[in-house]
Structure formats: C-alpha cells, structure tokens
Amino acid sequence: MADPDDDAQRSMYRTMVLIAACDDALRSAISAGTITMAYYSPRGQEAVAAGFAAALRRDDYLVTTYRGLHDHIAKGVPLRPLLAEMLGRAAGTGKGKGGPMHVVWPETGLMLTTGVVGSGLPIAAGLAWASQRQGRSRVTVASFGDGATNIGAFHEALNLASVWRLPVVFLCQNNGYGEHTAFAEHQRTEHVADRATAYAMPGVTVDGNDPLAVRAAVSDAVVRARSGEGPSLVEAVTYRLYGHVFGDRMSYVPAGELDAAWEAEPVGRFRRLLLERAVVNEEEATDIERDCARLVADTLDEVLALPEPAAHELMTDVVSGITHA
Numbered sequence: 001m002a003d004p005d006d007d008a009q010r011s012m013y014r015t016m017v018l019i020a021a022c023d024d025a026l027r028s029a030i031s032a033g034t035i036t037m038a039y040y041s042p043r044g045q046e047a048v049a050a051g052f053a054a055a056l057r058r059d060d061y062l063v064t065t066y067r068g069l070h071d072h073i074a075k076g077v078p079l080r081p082l083l084a085e086m087l088g089r090a091a092g093t094g095k096g097k098g099g100p101m102h103v104v105w106p107e108t109g110l111m112l113t114t115g116v117v118g119s120g121l122p123i124a125a126g127l128a129w130a131s132q133r134q135g136r137s138r139v140t141v142a143s144f145g146d147g148a149t150n151i152g153a154f155h156e157a158l159n160l161a162s163v164w165r166l167p168v169v170f171l172c173q174n175n176g177y178g179e180h181t182a183f184a185e186h187q188r189t190e191h192v193a194d195r196a197t198a199y200a201m202p203g204v205t206v207d208g209n210d211p212l213a214v215r216a217a218v219s220d221a222v223v224r225a226r227s228g229e230g231p232s233l234v235e236a237v238t239y240r241l242y243g244h245v246f247g248d249r250m251s252y253v254p255a256g257e258l259d260a261a262w263e264a265e266p267v268g269r270f271r272r273l274l275l276e277r278a279v280v281n282e283e284e285a286t287d288i289e290r291d292c293a294r295l296v297a298d299t300l301d302e303v304l305a306l307p308e309p310a311a312h313e314l315m316t317d318v319v320s321g322i323t324h325a
C-alpha cells in the first residue's frame with residue numbers, strides 16, 4: 001500500500017506530537033501534585049494510534065483500554081471533554097463520572113474504553129455484528145495489549161468473529177509487557193499474530209513504531225472487513241516508555257532495554273523521516289510541536305478551573321431507569 005500524501009503524513013505527525021504533549025503535561029501535573037489520578041502512560045505507542053486512525057473513517061468504531069489516551073486523541077475525541085473526563089470534571093465525555101477508564105465519544109466512533117483486560121474484544125465483535133446486520137460498511141477496531149491475548153475473551157471473540165465473518169480488526173499493541181511480566185514469560189508464541197492461524201484469519205506483525213507501516217497493515221485489514229471477508233489480527237510491536245502505571249520504577253526491565261527503546265522512540269523517528277523526505281521543514285515541524293504544546297497547556301488550565309459534577313448527578317446515567325438520587 002502506497003504511503004498517504006504529504007498532508008496526511010503531516011496530520012499523522014501532528015497526532016503523534018499532540019499525544020506526546022498531552023502525556024507530558026499529565027505526568028508533570030501528577031508529579032507536581034496539581035492532579036491526582038491513576039495514570040497509564042501511552043508514551044512510546046503514538047505511532048500505533050496515528051497509524052490505525054489514518055486507516056479509518058470517522059464513523060468507524062473503536063474499542064480501547066485504560067492505556068487509551070493515544071487512541072482517544074487519534075480517533076478524534078476533542079481535547080477539552082477528554083481531559084475534563086480524566087480530571088473528573090462535569091464537562092467531561094461522561095460528565096466526569098467515568099474517568100480515564102470509561103471514556104466514550106460516539107460522535108467520532110469511540111464506543112468503549114474499559115479497564116477489564118480483554119473485555120473489549122467480545123464487545124467489539126458485537127458492534128461489528130450490529131453493523132453487519134444493519135448492512136452498514138462500518139468497521140470496528142478493537143485495540144488491546146499483548147497481555148490481553150491470554151484471556152479467554154480474546155479467543156472467544158476471534159473465534160466467533162471468524163465464524164460469522166464480522167467486520168472487525170483486532171489490533172494488538174504489543175508493548176512487551178503485561179503489567180510487570182515480559183512477553184516471553186507470558187506466552188510461548190513468538191508473535192501474537194501467530195495466533196490468527198487458529199481462527200483462520202490473516203495475522204500480521206508490523207513495526208508499531210512506524211505509523212506508515214501500521215496504517216498500511218490496518219488499511220489492508222479494513223478493506224477485507226468492509227468487503228465482507230471478515231476479521232484480521234494485526235500486531236503492532238512497540239514499547240511502553242514509562243512502564244505500567246505512573247510511578248512504576250521499571251526495576252524489572254533488563255539493563256539497556258529502556259535505553260534502546262528510547263533510541264527507537266516513534267515521535268522523533270517520524271520527525272526525522274518527514275524532514276528527510278522534505279514533507280516538513282525544520283520550521284514547520286517546530287510549529288506543529290509548539291502549537292500542540294500550547295493547545296495542551298491552555299486546555300489543561302481551562303479544564304482545571306471547571307467544576308466537578310454536582311452531587312445530584314450521583315445516580316443519573318449510572319443505573320438504567322434511575323434519573324434522580
């Protein structure tokens with residue numbers, strides 16, 4: 001698959017820079033004590049998100065996980081309601097009552113964020129089944145980690161999606177660890193994509209630090225899904241640069257591994273490629289970086305000043321059928 005045009009590549013770079021800027025700002029604010037939250041940094045996985053989102057239409061669905069900030073931004077959730085939700089403000093995507101593990105934004109196809117490992121895959125299959133029954137050409141992407149591929153729900157979802165030829169793309173962001181357990185210690189398969197064979201669907205492993213490679217692989221899977229041929233498994237190999245959860249000292253990571261991962265860091269790498277190909281010049285790249293940093297800083301300031309949900313909102317939209325406390 002040919003690379004997208006220069007505008008699209010610049011836009012992918014902007015998405016990656018915005019994710020990294022947002023992550024930087026959140027980590028700084030947590031360190032400074034300005035905000036308090038459990039935070040799962042997606043730093044290092046920017047290229048996966050920018051790549052898959054560039055292969056999708058706005059109305060295509062996405063299901064993702066607690067390490068989902070990069071996916072949310074790439075799928076077009078506006079920064080203000082996204083940050084407001086993460087910080088528990090009433091202007092958030094879920095009125096500040098869901099928090100970062102429950103971000104939804106159906107306007108751009110973000111249907112679910114879940115903290116229950118593996119649970120998004122059967123739900124993605126269900127969304128794809130709905131699209132199939134409605135005769136829509138919409139595709140659903142399920143984004144999940146390498147650890148999730150050891151959960152029963154992964155295998156059940158892939159099996160049924162294959163049997164019913166559902167328009168779903170299973171996208172594994174293999175960042176090398178499930179919590180503190182390295183990939184080689186939690187499964188014997190060399191590649192997650194090898195598991196696709198068991199469900200008679202294509203399985204491909206790509207460089208998850210290369211947004212163009214991710215876009216190409218997901219585009220192939222999307223074409224297949226839209227044309228009624230069924231699901232695919234795409235494994236994007238990447239790395240989580242700040243460990244499992246904010247504050248992780250990463251003492252379990254072998255010496256040298258983290259340094260090598262920073263060398264392969266995707267945002268700087270894509271920047272160098274775009275400069276080399278003259279898709280951007282130094283000034284344009286710096287402008288993008290400055291714009292994103294400013295947008296994130298301004299939005300965060302604005303959101304910090306917003307109110308929390310009112311007490312009378314406690315039970316609304318929480319339990320079906322109950323509208324007042």
Ligand SMILES: Cc1ncc(C[n+]2csc(CCOP(=O)(O)OP(=O)(O)O)c2C)c(N)n1
Nearest residue numbers: 067115116117145146147148175177178179
């Ligand atoms: C069903 C379930 N089991 C266990 C946990 C605890 N847990 C939280 S994150 C995690 C590891 C998941 O690893 P992976 O799927 O690779 O995602 P990553 O954090 O690397 O993005 C586990 C076991 C959980 N949230 N849900």
Ligand SMILES: [Mg+2]
Nearest residue numbers: 145146177178
């Ligand atoms: Mg993982």
